[in-house]
Amino acid sequence: xFKRQVAPARRSAQAPFSYGTPPVIYADGSITEVHTGxxxxxxxxxxxxxxxxxxTVSVDAGxxxxxxxAPPRAxxxxxxxxxxxxxxCAALG
Numbered sequence: 064x065f066k067r068q069v070a071p072a073r074r075s076a077q078a079p080f081s082y083g084t085p086p087v088i089y090a091d092g093s094i095t096e097v098h099t100g101x102x103x104x105x106x107x108x109x110x111x112x113x114x115x116x117x118x119t120v121s122v123d124a125g126x127x128x129x130x131x132x133a134p135p136r137a138x139x140x141x142x143x144x145x146x147x148x149x150x151x152c153a154a155l156g
Contacts, residue, residue, distance in 0.1 A: 092133030102127045104151055107138075115141045120151040 086096040103122030112119045115138075125145010132139050 089133075093131060093139075095130045096128070098127045100124065101148065103149070107141075111138050111141070115143075117141075117143065118147060118150040118152060121147045122149040122151065124148050 084097050084099075086094050088094050101122060101124050104120050105117075105123055105127065106120050107115065107117060109119055117123075123143055123145055125143060127141075127143050127145065129141040130139045131137065
């Protein structure tokens with residue numbers, strides 16, 4: 064007989080999300096993406112989270128548009144016309 068393995072309890076947060084439109088990749092390697100509806104989880108570095116006024120890990124609702132430079136990757140712009148549904152770190156905290 065097989066003995067069932069039980070994983071340790073972990074905290075989790077769930078939210079339905081949409082994929083939005085496919086990214087636009089330019090010849091120089093830069094990328095622009097636009098997401099609508101529920102988006103996430105959306106992960107930012109602590110510096111970018113502070114710069115754009117968003118949580119480090121979040122689930123957002125509305126229109127989220129961002130552009131990323133060619134390698135090495137850096138976020139050039141990020142605009143959220145909507146609101147943060149879940150600050151994931153705070154929810155799991």
